[in-house]
Amino acid sequence: MRISHILPIFAAILAGVVLSLAGATIGAKVIETTSTKAVVNELNLQGYDWVDVQGDGLQIVLTGTAPDEQTQLAAQRAAGHVVDPARVMNVMNVVQKQAIAAPRFSIEILRNDSGISLIGLVPAAWDREAFVERLKKASGTGSVADFLEQADYPAPENWPETTDFGLDAMALLPRSKISLATDQITLTALADSKAQQASFERALTKALPETVPVELNISAPRPVITPFTARFLIDESGPHFDACVAETPAGHARILAAAKAAGIDEPNCTIGLGAPSGQWAAAVETGMRALQQLGQGSITFSDGDVTLIAAEGTSEALFDEVVGELQADLPATFTVHSTLLRPEEVADEDSRPEFIVIRSPEGQTQLRGRISDDRSKLATEALAKAAFGTQSLYSAMRVDEGLPSGWSLRAMAAIEALSELNRGSATMSEDTVAIRGETGNPAAKANIARILAEKLGDGEDFTIDVTYVKKLDPILNLPTPEECVARANDIVAASKIVFDPGSVELNVAANDTLDRIAEALKDCEEVEIEIGGHTDSQGRETMNLNLSTQRANSVLDGLLMRRVAGVDFVAKGYGESEPIADNDTEEGREDNRRIEFKLLGETAPEEAAAAQTATGQDATGDEAPAPNDAVAETTGSDATTADSTTEDTTDSAPEADGDTQ
The missing domain is CATH 3.40.1520.20 (hypothetical protein tt1634)
Known part of the structure; x- marks a missing residue:
């Protein structure tokens, strides 16, 4: 066959192929566009407007960032409702989730007579076995029930400090519940008495961690009182209690109300166990009214025995009437013993x-x-x-x-x-x-x-x-007078009281020091302290004396403003008369320029002994015992003086101001 006959056929085939490919491309593009629009519309209707839809031939590509995996899959399913799910390609991202927060680690320690129990959640890396062993050693018991669970998270920052305090508290408190966590420690415990309660609180306060808040709830049960005693008196000083106990809070309120009605301004009564009768408060109230009718005397309740003593001069008719009414009004469990005091006869x-x-x-x-x-x-x-x-x-x-x-x-x-x-x-x-x-x-x-x-x-x-x-009071642990003076002198030794050159006014640094002194002396009771001002020898003696006196008075005024109620201060200037160092050197002069605190109001033992020897009698008026056996009746101690230095900036004109303070 001739080639001229083949070429037209080949050209027709090629043209058909090109036209087919062009038609397919156009059709695919139309399908891609139509599908993309349909998917976008559906996703917007479903609220997934954060999804980016792109067509890739017959495929639909979904991109964007989903808030979570569940929402991502829901968006993919919505797109699959519009086009064949096989055509949907999910390449969406998911928001990166934050790391799961560590759980709240805590330990609850329960201790009673039967042993110790541990309940809570602790870090897995923490050495709980060592903690249990320390717990056994601190408590002196081998019975520790460990119900702790673990979580594989790092221990909180304050965990060691928290658990150490728990060990200290548990060792101290035989009946307690201690909840340990790094954001709060709660301690609940029982003490045998008010004194033990105060002792526990004092010891725990000293051991408190600095970075973790602590709540202390220590209570003492009602004491068992034997015999159950109440004693009410009316004498020259007015009505008052020598002893007062109540069996219940209601009885306590009743007795206090009766006491206030009798004229006691601030009555005090203890709630305790051991009352001989459930009508104890009513009986005490009845007895108080009976004594008020007599005017003066005393009435004592000791369990079921009641002793009424009327003062001298009480009318016998009134006494008999009151005693009779008291016997009739008291519950049957109480027995009355009554006495009318007679005038005493003069006797040798x-x-x-x-x-x-x-x-x-x-x-x-x-x-x-x-x-x-x-x-x-x-x-x-x-x-x-x-x-x-x-x-x-x-x-x-x-x-x-x-x-x-x-x-x-x-x-x-x-x-x-x-x-x-x-x-x-x-x-x-x-x-x-x-x-x-x-x-x-x-x-x-x-x-x-x-x-x-x-x-x-x-x-x-x-x-x-x-x-x-x-x-x-040993429970209050108040400082002795000597300790009070030592506290003040220790503070001025560490932080010297400073005056400006030629001035007697306290500056900022001096005021800070006085704040610390006032805080240190707040628990001092009935103490007399002298504030002594001292100078070096530069300047005229009279000017030095005046300057030291004025500065001592400035310190006195500063402490009085801070209301140190238990201390009686006295200011005194000594000038240059009592140096403690060499005035020929600058270092010595600086040591001599000082404020020092001295204890006053104490009688030296040798002075008391001399006074007793001179009179031949002791404080009771009896003849003093022999020297080898005698007991000194007069208290006293040597006045305690602790010197501390104050520092002042150097005065450019010491002659004018008295010294270089």
Whole structure:
């Protein structure tokens, strides 16, 4: 066949192929555009407007960033509803999720008599086994039930500090629940007494972590009081309680209301266990009203025994009427013993025997007066040694076999009552016991009333003149006068009080120092402190004295403004008269320019001894004992002086200002 015949056929075939390819391309483009628009419309309707839709031939490519995997798949399914799902290509991203936050790690420590339990969630990398071992060692028990769970996250920043405090607290508190977490520590515990409660709180406060808040809830259960005692008096000083207890909060409120109605401004009553009757508060209120009818005297409730003593001069008719009404009004469980005091007859010394116990401020004790026999004397001395110490006892008793029955037992009750005081005396006669003195225990007066009510028996009269002195209270842990002075001097030694040149006004640095001194002295009670101003020897002596006096007064004014209530300050200028270093050197002159604090108001022991020797008597008016056996009655100590230096900027004209302060 000729080639001229073949070429037209080949050209026709080629043209058909080209036209077919062009038609297919156009058709695919139309399908791509139509599908893309349809998918975009559907996704917008479904709220997936964040999806970017692109056509790639017959395929639909989905791009964009989905908020989560679930939304990403939902967008893909929506596109598959419009076109064949096989044509949909999902290349969408998902928002990167934040790292899962670590859980709140915490430990709850439960401790009671049966052992310790641990509950909570702790970091997996933390050495819990070592913690449990430390727990056993600190508590002295091998019984630790470990119910802790672990999570594989890093320990929080304050975790070691938190767990260390938990160990310290648990070792201290035998009955407690301690919740440890780095954002809060909560501690709940029981103490056996108010004193133990205060001791726990003081120890825990010192151990508190600096970066974790701590909530302390330590409570003491109601004390068991035996005998259950209330003692109400009306005397020259007005109505007051020597002892007051209530059986319930409602009874407590009732007794306090009766006390306020009787004229006691701030009555105080303890809620305790051991009341002999559920009508205790009603009985005490009835007794208080009875005594108010008499005007003066005392009424003592000791369990079910009630002792009413009317003062001298009370009308017998009124006394009989009040006693009769009291017996009728009291519940049946209470028994009344009543006494109307008669005027005492004048008697000589031998006809009025006495037994006296004196406890001095130094802790020394004297036993004087009469005792029934040698056996009772030995027993009384043994009891006093047990109560006050073997090294501090001086005995000057004499045996008198003609003493009333029960004398020795009453003498021992007086010793036991006096042991509640820091210092004071117990004076016992045939018809009464008088306890006087000072104590650092706010419950001492009530304790004495209970002791005497129980030991002396029904109908016995006694008086209690006891003063609570805050600085003697061991629970408050108040500083001694010497410690107060040392605190002030330590502060000025570390941060010197500075005056501007030629000025007596305190500058900013000096005020900061006085702030710290005031804070250090806030717990001081009944202390007399001298603020002494000193200069070097440069300048005229008179000018130096005036300058030191003015600066001491400036310090005094600064401390008074800060209301240090327990300290009585006195300012005194010494000028250049008491140097502590060489005034010929600059270093020495700087040491001499100072403010120092000195303890005042204390009597030196040798002065007290000289006064006693001169009079031949002790504080009670009795003849002083022999020197080798004597007990000093007068308290005192050497005045304590601690010097500390103050610093002042150098004055350009020392002659004009007195010194280089």
